[in-house]
Amino acid sequence: MFIIVGLGNPTLQYEGTRHNVGFDVIDKIAAEYNISVDYRKSRAYIGKGIINGQKVILAKPQTYMNLSGESVRSLVDYYKVDEESELLVIYDDVSLDVGQLRIRKKGSAGGHNGIKSIISHLGTDVFQRIKVGVGEKPKNYDLADYVLGHFSKAEKELMEEGYDCAVNAVSLIVAGEVDTAMNEYNKKIKKIKE
Template sequence: MLVVGLGNPGAQYEGTRHNIGVEVVELLASRHGGRLRKSKELALTDEVHVGGRRLALAFPQTYMNLSGDAVGLLVKRYGIEDPAHLVVVHDELDLPVGRLKLKMGGGLAGNNGLKSIKAHLKSAEFGRVRIGIGKPPSSQRGADHVLRHPTKAERTELDVVVQEAADAVELILSDGFEAAMNRYNARRAGD
């Protein structure tokens, strides 16, 4: 299985709402003795073993809107022929802060990173681990909201959901996507 955390490269983007998917991939690498390193696939990558199963981890270095450039290369490198063996972890404006929702295939909710991946794979039937970052205040554009750092209260909630999202990825690997959806989609923020 290949897990891709979406975000933007560069120190100025670390800790922003848009890079929450990257935080999950970094946590998974850390939990399982891995370390993301530069690869020729336009991404930071590593492979770890979780419960005897191989898990490839990646953080595209192409910026969010061009994520498909890296994902297309990564899918080839890791021999991912079934899009269901690709899981993309990303921020989601349409979910409240701290809410975690898993989804297989479906719409792209205006996420340009997902649009780019679909264009390269010619399929939207990959798994998603969606992490709620909430809608921006009416005075702020969505692009400004995602590129800013969360408030202190939001950061506390996001730290918890990053752990839960990593747990969800591990459950997908061990028990399958449906089992993980049944467990995590039934939960509500604060449960």
């Protein structure tokens, strides 16, 4: 059993924002593998399915970003998964170019409140994650305003490519090929043409 969590904020006002890319990737995975993510459990919408022969749970916590750890802890406990090898968290990263992926087996929160909450509730920073770049915050911009903002048309195209790569990376990771996924997707992609 593998739990794949995409981070975001519930309610319509946050749909399509930079901070909700985790939800967007879960939606892409769900569409690719025909999984309905519409069952409420552990303060999340979840869906069960199979990816690469592995049973998976897709989850979109409904706790708001800063409390994501409450939902993730509950899911990990209920399904009795090993967070080091059977949990994958997908979320936005402002230190990466738009659509760029960075796959890690562990690490700090790097200022991301959702990851801070998960580390706090799990008591460990050793869990697999896919960071999806949303671009660096422009000077004199408030970080909260930036991550709750929407993508430009050009950025959306790059994000779609990033989402497709994330779906492929998930397939490798659940098959136990995290190193292959890191080698394949932890590299620079083209930037937006000015």
